[in-house]
Amino acid sequence: MVGYTHSAFRRLVAELGGCGAVWTEMLAARQILSENSRKSPWLRRRPEEGFMVYQLMLGPGDPLERIVDRLGEAGAEALDLNLACGSRAARACSAGSALFEDLDALRTVFRRVRRLWPHVLTAKIRLGRERPEWRLRFAERLRVLEEAGADAVVLHPRFFEERFKRRARHELFPWAASLTRLPLIANGDLSGPDTAQAQTEHFASVSAVMLGRMALVRPWIFAHWDKAGSVDLAAIWSRMCHYLTEDFEPALALRRLQMFTRYFAANFKFGHQFNGDLARATSLEDIQRRAASFFSRGPTTVPQPTLAGL
Ligand SMILES: Cc1cc2nc3c(=O)[nH]c(=O)nc-3n(C[C@H](O)[C@H](O)[C@H](O)COP(=O)(O)O)c2cc1C
Structure with a gap:
């Protein structure tokens, strides 16, 4: 994609x-x-x-x-x-x-x-x-x-x-x-x-x-196809951030992370706020700060995200 x-x-x-x-x-x-x-x-x-x-x-x-x-x-x-x-x-x-x-x-x-x-x-x-x-x-x-x-x-x-x-x-x-x-x-x-x-x-x-x-x-969806398991969403988001910074120069890594976040946010009840906030980040440091603040509040997840609007 x-x-x-x-x-x-x-x-x-x-x-x-x-x-x-x-x-x-x-x-x-x-x-x-x-x-x-x-x-x-x-x-x-x-x-x-x-x-x-x-x-x-x-x-x-x-x-x-x-x-x-x-x-x-x-x-x-x-x-x-x-x-x-x-x-x-x-x-x-x-x-x-x-x-x-x-x-x-x-x-x-x-x-x-x-x-x-x-x-x-x-x-x-x-x-x-x-x-x-x-x-x-x-x-x-x-x-x-x-x-x-x-x-x-x-x-x-x-x-x-x-x-x-x-x-x-x-x-x-x-x-x-x-x-x-x-x-x-x-x-x-x-x-x-x-x-x-x-x-x-x-x-x-x-x-x-x-x-x-x-x-x-849900990048883990294939591995969990036959048996559900739990995942640490904050850790997955951070890992994505880390991998992007390794493979892209900073401005592009930030943009790609914001694009990924738009989809990843569908895991959360108030994901649109998470996505909206991270879309305003101006640097990789800024986006990580905003994400850490969101995850520190223990955001509520949804049992089954939908594709509507994505
Ligand atoms: C942002 C975005 C980028 C896409 N890029 C590609 C692409 O590069 N090649 C492709 O075959 N399909 C691409 N698609 C289409 C998807 O591969 C897929 O056919 C489509 O999203 C329907 O499947 P889904 O409902 O599982 O998303 C893209 C879709 C989206 C939303």
Whole structure:
């Protein structure tokens, strides 16, 4: 997730018990080719991080050979092509949702990456644009990904134009799975194991689940999937602060910590006040002072944070 699943956050997740696989932020060619892969918070990978998927924002004009070579040198084991993002930056280079829409370009780019990359290669998709024939177009694109040699598909079942409005349509997972031999990874509005367990008929056909925003709220959620446990929220926040200061220069570390806090605050009953206060911090010292003051008051937590508004 852009701005969030950087090296510091991945380190935190690993320390809290890890998860099956973690996706990097969506990476543009520029980030991959000009960054030092041993230091960059986008590219670096610590041994404890486990299985990591480098997510790419690629368009037909990008130097695919150089990008894939570079990631291979950096020790990547898995790549994912983002075909879901509708941001201006992605669309400007005909990547993300624009690539999903353009069937010929999609086929060409995916085949080229597949030829260059012998390891795990996945794609992240949405339902497409909402129009009368969207189901046909969706099925066609799944077929292209399958024929081009994808290993799995991550589906966030919303339309591009919805962004995060309405709800993820979990009831479409069985239909999507029936269209392809590819393993389907279900994503969107999952709060934890309960979401899937409450709708077994929708999730029976999927091979795995991917959590986005709730993983930012509860970075320990994967480790506690089968058995609940207690966590020390103040210690987790401090650890995040510490890891960010190690991997980012101070101004960026502060900004990333404020962004993380916006999600983490959903664990608390008065989290909006915590978030609002920390958003006003002007330095790393200041934000730590404000956080220490909040935690010293023994803030009330909520049993199940919600994704509403996040
Ligand atoms: C701030 C933010 C940044 C995101 N960045 C990415 C990204 O870089 N790549 C990607 O595939 N999805 C990205 N997403 C979408 C999430 O991966 C996920 O598909 C979406 O949030 C729905 O899942 P969730 O309900 O579990 O959060 C982002 C979402 C948010 C809120």
